[in-house]
Amino acid sequence: MPKVNANQLRKGNVVEINGKLLAVITAQNIQPGKGTPVMQLDLRDLTSGIKTTERYRTTESVERVFIDTREFSYLFAEGDMYTFMDKENYEQVAVPAEVVGEQAVWLQEGMEVEIALYDGKPVSVSLPQTVIMAITETEPTVKGQTASSSYKPAIVENGQRVMVPPHVSSGVRIVINIQEGATYMERAKD
Template sequence: MAKVNANQLRKGNVVEINGKLLAVIAAQNIQPGKGTPVMQLELRDLSSGLKTTERYRTTESVERVFIEDREFTYLYTEGDLITFMDVENYEQLSVPAEVVGDQAVWLQDGMKVDIALYEGKAVSVTLPQTVTLEITETEPTVKGQTASSSYKPAIVTNGQRVMVPPHVSAGVRIIINIAEGGVYLERAKD
C-alpha cells in the first residue's frame, strides 16, 4: 500500500478506506469558484459490490492498494469453492463462489479468466464477454418464422434459460453474451 494524494487517483485504481477495498469507477476533479478543489470518487466495494461516492480535498492522502491481475484457467467447482489454475506456474487457487458471483453458472472446463489478487487473495474474477454453448431443448422451429422479432425460450448445456430467435433449434451451438446476463448474440460458426 502507498499513500497518494486524492488527485492522483484514476479509474481502475483500488483504495483502502476503513479497512475495505474499493475500486475507483470514476474520478472527477471539481474546481469550485471559491474554496479548495476536491476530487469526487465513485467507488465500488470489491467484496459486496455496493457503490458509494466519496469526496476528498485534492491534497488529502488516500491509501492506494496495488492489485495484481493474472490469467487463470477454470478447473472445477466443489461446494462453495471454485478452483482455478495459474497459466504461468500451474498453481491451483480456490476462490469462494461469492467472489465469482452470478456469473459462476457460465464457467466451462478450461475457460480462461482474469483474477485480481491482493496479497495472494482473490478479490474479483472476470470472465470472458461471451461463451459458446449448445441448445439442449427448445420449442420446435415453425416454418416461415425466420425473420420474426419474437424470441422463444431455450435451455443450453449448462441448464440456463436463454431467449433465442424462432428459427434456432435444439442441437445448434450459439454464442451468448454473459456480460449482459446471458443474451443470445448469434449462431456459432464452428
C-alpha cells in the same frame, strides 16, 4: 499506496477506504447544472461482499491499490470453492463462491479467466465476454413469426434462459454475451 483523483477510477479498480479494500463496480461522472462535478462509485467490499455507494468530488484523492492480475484456467468446483490453475507456474488457487459471484453459472472446464490477487489472495474473477453453449431445449417456431421482430426463450446446457431468434433450434451451439445479461450474439462457428 498512491493517491489518484476520483475521476481516474474505472470499473475493476480497487481502492482502500477506511482500511477496507473495495472494488469499483461502476464509476459514473455526474455533472450537475450548478456546483462541482462528482464521481459516483458503486463499490463492493472485497472481504464481506457488501455493496456501497460513495460520492467524491472529481478532484478529491482516493487511495488506489494496485492488484496483480494473472491468467488462470478453471478446473472444477467443490462445495462453495472454485479451483483455478495459474497458466504460468501451474499452481492451483481456490476462490470462494462470493468472490466469483453470480457469473459462476457460466464457468466451463478449461475456461481462461483473469483473477486479481492482492497479497496472494484472490479478490475478483473476470470471465471472458462471451461463451459458447449448446441449446438443450427451445420452443418450436410459431408460423408467421419474422426473424427481425421477435425472439423465443431457450434453455442452454447450464440451465440458464437465453432469448434466441426463431430460426435457432435445440442442439445448436450459440455464442452468448455474458457481460450484457446473457444475450444471444450468433451461431457458433465450430
